[in-house]
Amino acid sequence: MPLEEYKRKRNFSKTPEPEGSVASRKGRELFFCVQKHLASHLHYDFRLEHNGVLLSWAVPKGPSLDPKTKRLAMQTEDHPFDYGEFEGVIPEGYGAGIVMLWDRGTWTPEVADVDAALKKGDLKFTLDGYKLKGSWVLVRTGGRYAGARGGSDQRSWLLIKHKDDWSGDLDITEFAPLSVKSEGDFEDILAADNPAIWQTNRPAKGGDAGTMLGTIIERAAKLKAERASAGAAAPKAARGSRKTKATPAKKTGVKKKTG
Ligand code: MN
Numbered sequence: 167m168p169l170e171e172y173k174r175k176r177n178f179s180k181t182p183e184p185e186g187s188v189a190s191r192k193g194r195e196l197f198f199c200v201q202k203h204l205a206s207h208l209h210y211d212f213r214l215e216h217n218g219v220l221l222s223w224a225v226p227k228g229p230s231l232d233p234k235t236k237r238l239a240m241q242t243e244d245h246p247f248d249y250g251e252f253e254g255v256i257p258e259g260y261g262a263g264i265v266m267l268w269d270r271g272t273w274t275p276e277v278a279d280v281d282a283a284l285k286k287g288d289l290k291f292t293l294d295g296y297k298l299k300g301s302w303v304l305v306r307t308g309g310r311y312a313g314a315r316g317g318s319d320q321r322s323w324l325l326i327k328h329k330d331d332w333s334g335d336l337d338i339t340e341f342a343p344l345s346v347k348s349e350g351d352f353e354d355i356l357a358a359d360n361p362a363i364w365q366t367n368r369p370a371k372g373g374d375a376g377t378m379l380g381t382i383i384e385r386a387a388k389l390k391a392e393r394a395s396a397g398a399a400a401p402k403a404a405r406g407s408r409k410t411k412a413t414p415a416k417k418t419g420v421k422k423k424t425g
Contacts (some may be wrong), residue, residue, distance in 0.1 A: 171243035186246020188218035205263035271295030300332030358384035
């Protein structure tokens, strides 16, 4: 049954995530998105629409535009199509943390049969997003991340950029860290919700993610207080030039490669 695992993992009375269903989108371009997710660890959820759901991979380090940099991508449960526009705060339970819509757009398979490519573990495709463009491949790896079962972990893939006009050594996650939906950072998303939500039980307690979350909670609380004291007087103006906006990849100086 489609989306069974997605639904089993979540309590929809406690999460703002969409319950969703299999979408019927015949004749439309295929959607893709990347959601930057600060949970127990920071990662990027890479999602490709296929058969009315979003095939999903968690990429700990995020996508790289450098063809030499292969990024681990752990396949996770299919998500409902409606999840693709989700951005917000998951207060508790599975995936508790902050979700930012980091990139979105359309994708085109470079293979005739997507199911066969997935089965084979070699899916080539083209992305047309704000930040990610051009040709990419997802390749399933064998054995390297094998679990206790001994065999190869079927969930383990690599996300790799092919060399083209859109490849280069620009660090896209550093260069364009913000939301393509709200144009804000994690603290803006949290400030719009409830910065005090994890006072007692934070989703990330230690390490880099814990430190990051601590800073974000502080900044979000400050932002919220500033907005409250500014009252109804143009609350959005205060956000103005605090950070640069997310910029499409084509404006980032990624050089066209020849040869
Ligand atoms: Mn995630």
